[in-house]
Amino acid sequence: MISDEDVGGVHIKYLHHCRRQLWLYLRGIRPEHLNATVQLGEAVHDSSYPRHSPVDLGAAKLDFVDGHQWVHEVKSSSRPTDADRAQAYHYCHQLARFGNDVKGAILHYPATRRTVRLPYTPEATAQAEEDIQEVLSVATALTSPDRLPRNRCRGCSYIDYCWTE
Amino acid sequence: MPTAARTYWLTSPCRIRRKDESLVIEREAAPKVHIPITDVRDIIACAETDINTAVVSLLNRHRISVHLLSYYGDYAGSLVTSDTSTSGQTVLAQANLAQQPSASMAIARSLVDACAFNVRRVVDRQLLTAPYTTLQASIKEAETPLHLMGAEGTFRRSAWEVIDTKLPDWLQLHGRSRRPPRNAGNAFISYVNGIIYARVLSAVRLTPLHSGIAFLHSSLERQRHSLVLDLAEMFKPLFAERLLLRMASRKQLKKHHFDTGTNQAMLSEAGRKLVVQTVRDELATSVNHRSLGRPVAYDELIYLDALALTRHCLEGTRYKPFRIWW
Ligand code: SF4
Numbered sequence: 001m002i003s004d005e006d007v008g009g010v011h012i013k014y015l016h017h018c019r020r021q022l023w024l025y026l027r028g029i030r031p032e033h034l035n036a037t038v039q040l041g042e043a044v045h046d047s048s049y050p051r052h053s054p055v056d057l058g059a060a061k062l063d064f065v066d067g068h069q070w071v072h073e074v075k076s077s078s079r080p081t082d083a084d085r086a087q088a089y090h091y092c093h094q095l096a097r098f099g100n101d102v103k104g105a106i107l108h109y110p111a112t113r114r115t116v117r118l119p120y121t122p123e124a125t126a127q128a129e130e131d132i133q134e135v136l137s138v139a140t141a142l143t144s145p146d147r148l149p150r151n152r153c154r155g156c157s158y159i160d161y162c163w164t165e
Numbered sequence: 166m167p168t169a170a171r172t173y174w175l176t177s178p179c180r181i182r183r184k185d186e187s188l189v190i191e192r193e194a195a196p197k198v199h200i201p202i203t204d205v206r207d208i209i210a211c212a213e214t215d216i217n218t219a220v221v222s223l224l225n226r227h228r229i230s231v232h233l234l235s236y237y238g239d240y241a242g243s244l245v246t247s248d249t250s251t252s253g254q255t256v257l258a259q260a261n262l263a264q265q266p267s268a269s270m271a272i273a274r275s276l277v278d279a280c281a282f283n284v285r286r287v288v289d290r291q292l293l294t295a296p297y298t299t300l301q302a303s304i305k306e307a308e309t310p311l312h313l314m315g316a317e318g319t320f321r322r323s324a325w326e327v328i329d330t331k332l333p334d335w336l337q338l339h340g341r342s343r344r345p346p347r348n349a350g351n352a353f354i355s356y357v358n359g360i361i362y363a364r365v366l367s368a369v370r371l372t373p374l375h376s377g378i379a380f381l382h383s384s385l386e387r388q389r390h391s392l393v394l395d396l397a398e399m400f401k402p403l404f405a406e407r408l409l410l411r412m413a414s415r416k417q418l419k420k421h422h423f424d425t426g427t428n429q430a431m432l433s434e435a436g437r438k439l440v441v442q443t444v445r446d447e448l449a450t451s452v453n454h455r456s457l458g459r460p461v462a463y464d465e466l467i468y469l470d471a472l473a474l475t476r477h478c479l480e481g482t483r484y485k486p487f488r489i490w491w
Contacts (some may be wrong), residue, residue, distance in 0.1 A: 027479060028252020028373050144480050161476065165456040165467045165485070 001026065004132050011135045012090040016083035020145040022138050029161060041091050070117075071095065071105040078111040085118060086131055092120040093128035142165045172227050172367075172464075174208050174445055176438050183220045193380050207367045209360065210234065211441050212372070212434075216244070230370065232363030239344060240359035243366060252373035259478040263378050270424075272477075272484060273381040273395075274304050277317050279486035280398040284324050285487045287407040289331075296323035310381050330405065332424040335420060345381065345429035352423055353440065357405040358397070360444050364487040365397045366390055368468040372475045399487045400467055404444055413442065451490050 014022035019030070064072050071091050077083060088105035095102040104119040138145070147153070147162050156162075175190065182189045188205065192200040202223060216231065224231065225246045235241035262268045285288065285293040296319075303316035315451050321341070329337040340352040345350040368397045369376045370391060379391035381398070412418045422436030430442060448464040470487045477484035 001266075024479075027254045029255070029475070029490070031374075080221060160457065161472050162475075163456050164454075164473050 007132045007135045009087045012087045014084045016086045069103045074108045089124045089128040146152050171238045173208045175210045180215040181220050234359050240362045255373035256375045269380045276381050277313050292327045323356040349423040354405045368471045372471045380452045
């Protein structure tokens, strides 16, 4: 279905948020463009950092890489999640694969004016590789993973799909 | 659905032009209206509308469809964008179900049942109890979609008769007639059904389903979007029959809302405006959704139903077509 080179930041984010979401996403269920919170995310991108153009690296999309080999990512949420961190390591991993001497990632949270520095360590590399394999195993699963407990779905753009009865 | 983007209803004759990333609506004897493209979810043109290539390409890029309702009160067609949300695996699963007679008949049965349930709910529970029981028995026995449609037709005829007892003479249906509608009541129903068809088409196109693969209506019909016909079944009564009865009893509908000839009728310009306004307000009415635990607009119910069918196709979860629960 997909190979390890196709695994991008969105896959990693969904893997950490909810495997069912990843499974659905891989099957072309993309309700996120309907979701108001996602639109808000796009608006933040458009207005907060207009000077930098995004770098397109195959499946991974970075906001920008600065001159010191740090990857920068702008987030519309207010605080870092596991998924944010995993995604950041994934981008570092992608860059490293293309021979860049990447130092790590810096996550920007304009909503709370916070930034988080994540150095790219050997442990981070191991996690990034493991995550890619996990994505592939969800991709090949024949049946959909179960829903999360309802309260953990809050804010997920798949809520309408998963919870309409 | 996005809160920023809205459905635009064009109720008087106009021309749509493009100015950069905006649509400009030009009407005779009225100021131009500029609408940023990101503000538009879709457009329902209820009156003569001119549109050009520059507009179409902009609409296409933003995945915005335009639904055209003819002057004579019927759904005339749509400019649907070439880009859809269909997903290969979902469409395969949908096609698979549609080709398995037992699976597709199960869906078709539940559609007909839900439609009749809703008709009965809005027309008269008491008087339609017997016809509904008969229908349910025929649904069980039906072996093909054609049988189902026949049974539905019988039930519908009983419903039209009951509706007529609740309408003033001049609005009575005397059976259903379309293309052209024979009388005012039919003109009303056709027009509202046309709007609902357009809404369902918009909703289906937001899901990964293929609008041309259906369960009750034949996928081979001249009509390209046969799945839209399937899903519109349950929603037509919520709008057409229900609003006809309500507007009649509140005496909101007047003779001047219709242009009537000897054997045909259509909404007049004033009638069209009134009906569009009413349906539009109705689509925005919300009810509390039980499983989602939040208020949901009628318009969104259509989309949610299409999503539930998507889930049925892709994951085999049971599909219970929309029934009025309030
Ligand atoms: S709604 Fe819940 S179960 Fe469904 S994808 Fe989102 S988090 Fe997962």
